[in-house]
Amino acid sequence: MKRDNLFLSTIYTLTLATILAWSTTNWAGEDLSAWILPSVPVPGDNPQSEAKIRLGKQLVFDTRLSKNDSIACAHCHVPSAGGGGLTPRAFGHGGELGRWAPSWINAAYYTSQFWDGRAASLEEQTGALPGHMGPITAPGEMAGNIDAIVKRLNAIPGYRKQFRAVFNEPATRENIAKAIASFERTLIARNAPFQKYVKGNKNALSKKAQRGFELFRGKAQCAICHTPPLLTDNRFHNIGVPQVGPLQKDLGRFEVTHKDEDKGAFKTPSLYNSATFSFQTHDGAFATLDELIAHYNRGGDPSNPNQSSLVQPLKLTTREMSDLKSFLESLTDPSLNQISRPNLP
Incomplete structure (x- = not known):
């Protein structure tokens, strides 16, 4: 019996050590520098001052x-x-x-x-x-x-x-x-908590937001289009957003390229400060992040013949959707929401 207990204790210790090692690698030791926002490109004929x-x-x-x-x-x-x-x-x-x-x-x-x-x-x-x-x-x-x-x-x-x-x-x-x-x-958005986190401040994100980050680049498949470090691939996709507003039809990128594959496709936006937006998507079809996440979770609109094949049901749980939202909230740089009107000549 003592031998069995010793064996089980050893297995438990090794398993726990493995879990802790994995946790340390993913939450503390992982190199996240690829997610740090780079210097802004500035055209040669318009230098900053x-x-x-x-x-x-x-x-x-x-x-x-x-x-x-x-x-x-x-x-x-x-x-x-x-x-x-x-x-x-x-x-x-x-x-x-x-x-x-x-x-x-x-x-x-x-x-x-x-x-x-x-x-x-x-x-x-x-x-x-x-x-x-x-x-x-x-x-x-x-x-x-x-x-x-x-x-x-x-x-x-x-x-x-x-x-x-x-x-x-x-x-x-x-x-x-x-x-x-x-x-x-x-x-x-350099002062967003997520930017502080990827620069080494592991206290900048809550555990809930950290779980959301793992979902963002994993099960939720967000990072397929919202790629690091900008959280946009600078490309155009039809994600099955319902057409609302005064336009009967908005063909999006197709009006520029006249390519059939661009029908209803719109630019992948950066997600920074999106938690403070009044509306989401190109036509304001969703008023909250919850609505937007739910749209993706159900696989967009499968009846849309032009919807990207990248949009598939995610099968996120209620907790996972909440965690993902917490991560998106960590992308908010509050200083950019406090810009005030300057004195004018």
């Missing part, structure tokens, strides 16, 4: 870049809502639009802009550059006349002085775009 960033921040909060001085960029990209829209679809001079205003957080890492990727850079997506329709000049959005905006900014002493200090010339379409893009390149 503090003065340019300050100017760009003023411009995104200034309604004078729109028709009738009525809409600023920050009216749709609301800091307190994670840089996204407060309504399921954005509103502009054309009334309700067809898509939710996506977050500007970590947009600097995207290789293309907008849900359908029709703009190649942050500068292009402003709508200030010739030949590139975007929020500032789009008739249904801010509906600004860019030439009139340039003239107006140069007539404001404070702006005129700032543009000359930053660019050595008055305001131009190009410099407006560059200043706004420079500000947007600072909106990086």
Whole structure:
């Protein structure tokens, strides 16, 4: 009997040691550096400077870049809502639009802009550059006349002085775009608890969020598209989101590429600060992370003929869905939700 007890005790000790070793490797000793957000890519013709960033921040909060001085960029990209829209679809001079205003957080890492990727850079997506329709000049959005905006900014002493200090010339379409893009390149979620965790602070995440991280890159299959370190593969997928809002049909990326495989496909967004979004997905079809996780858990919409084969039922338990949500909440950088309107010239 003593021999049996000794044998069982030895087996128990070895098993416990194995579990503890596995736990240490996965929770404490694992190299998670691949998940650390990298330096932001900056184009050679638009280097960052503090003065340019300050100017760009003023411009995104200034309604004078729109028709009738009525809409600023920050009216749709609301800091307190994670840089996204407060309504399921954005509103502009054309009334309700067809898509939710996506977050500007970590947009600097995207290789293309907008849900359908029709703009190649942050500068292009402003709508200030010739030949590139975007929020500032789009008739249904801010509906600004860019030439009139340039003239107006140069007539404001404070702006005129700032543009000359930053660019050595008055305001131009190009410099407006560059200043706004420079500000947007600072909106990086480096202070999110998850970023602290992957940099070595193992107390930055709760055990619940840590379990959610394991699910994120395992059973929940999130990391197939939300790849490290950016949590986006910068590609486009149809995930079976229901079509809601004023549009009868939104073909997404197909309207840009005209490839059948892109029908209903939209860009994989970064998930940083998504727990503070007012709505989720390209058309605001889901109001909460719980709804979004449930959508993925049931395999999206199998009746959608264009849904990606990557979307499959996950069979997550109630606890697992709750853990996954806790991980997504750990991606919130609270400082980015506290950006306030600066003084304007």
